[in-house]
Amino acid sequence: MSTSKRPVYCVHCNAEIESRYDLVVSQSFLSLYPYHNSCYSEAIKGCQSIVLGDHPVNGTASNWSSGFALLIGIILLFISKDNIGGVAAWVLNVVVLLVPLVRFCSWYMYERYLDK
Numbered sequence: 001m002s003t004s005k006r007p008v009y010c011v012h013c014n015a016e017i018e019s020r021y022d023l024v025v026s027q028s029f030l031s032l033y034p035y036h037n038s039c040y041s042e043a044i045k046g047c048q049s050i051v052l053g054d055h056p057v058n059g060t061a062s063n064w065s066s067g068f069a070l071l072i073g074i075i076l077l078f079i080s081k082d083n084i085g086g087v088a089a090w091v092l093n094v095v096v097l098l099v100p101l102v103r104f105c106s107w108y109m110y111e112r113y114l115d116k
């Protein structure tokens with residue numbers, strides 16, 4: 001797989017983000033936005049906090065919840081939906097599988113272009 005370099009720019013200060021450790025990816029509605037660590041702190045204190053997610057998509061907590069959601073989602077795929085609520089169970093399954101999908105998108109869009 002090719003992971004050629006592509007610059008990632010902070011949406012708060014428009015400067016290039018150099019390191020994966022300085023990157024915070026935030027989810028706002030259906031979009032993912034890259035921030036510097038410090039810029040994310042500033043943005044979440046200001047009025048952008050109304051639309052910004054409280055939890056970074058690329059944090060440790062997010063990694064754990066994505067792994068857990070993926071596990072639950074895969075288990076749900078193999079359970080007969082008629083036994084546990086029909087259509088509602090399918091909707092729950094899709095929502096649960098969106099969590100690791102968002103985490104993957106964050107990696108695919110930004111993190112793979114940055115060095116450690």
Ligand SMILES: [Zn+2]
Binds near residue numbers: 010011014039
């Ligand atoms: Zn910045």
